[in-house]
């Protein structure tokens with residue numbers, strides 16, 4: 001799919017940046033004329049992926065989180081969130097609903113929400129090398145637009 | 146985010162306002178735990194009318210409040226959730242363990 005526009009940025013894995021990442025994704029997506037519901041879905045999925053990089057990837061240091069947002073042909077938004085943290089030993093297991101290695105402040109529903117709110121979710125991970133989450137959302141054409 | 150509360154006749158209402166994510170959840174839980182300890186409510190309403198965004202950190206928080214209130218024999222439920230938080234709640238399946246009543250708001 002040909003790329004129409006993109007933006008890349010990185011930030012330290014500090015929780016204060018979670019709201020910034022959501023807002024940045026929503027601002028970038030605005031050019032694709034999403035509905036309020038689609039915007040909500042995008043913000044939710046970004047919040048989940050970025051929170052995972054902050055909470056799980058770097059348990060004892062604020063490493064870097066990279067984000068790339070792409071507007072692709074056909075009004076498809078692609079979101080990539082990458083960390084160079086500890087990685088996921090068993091991705092399939094990690095993606096099961098309610099699976100969590102976190103404490104009781106985690107629900108284990110992050111990947112489930114990313115999968116159900118977006119149209120595509122791919123997770124690539126290697127232990128001690130990091131995790132890359134790539135999600136796609138097709139922004140539907142509006143009637144009368 | 147902000148947490149306001151009111152108490153009357155055994156019922157504690159927690160008003161959640163703003164955006165609830167992992168960054169906000171820890172301090173929200175501390176405040177809420179203190180309030181629950183103060184009142185030991187029979188009923189605890191989690192009022193989400195003012196909550197404009199919530200991710201799965203909110204699911205963990207709702208479950209914690211529910212457990213906290215249950216420790217002293219009380220019951221918690223969610224009221225007035227807007228569309229986005231409601232969608233997260235639906236996807237999580239917690240409506241099987243805690244009552245969710247909705248408001249028809251955008």
Ligand SMILES: Nc1ncnc2c1ncn2[C@@H]1O[C@H](COP(=O)(O)OP(=O)(O)O)[C@@H](O)[C@H]1O
Nearest residue numbers: 052056057094100101106107108109110111131
């Ligand atoms: N970026 C990451 N780096 C390392 N581990 C991760 C990452 N993202 C997810 N995980 C692992 O996958 C599990 C499930 O993630 P998720 O579904 O978001 O649930 P939760 O974050 O509530 O634990 C996490 O508990 C963690 O073990």
Ligand SMILES: [Mg+2]
Nearest residue numbers: 048051052110
């Ligand atoms: Mg998560």
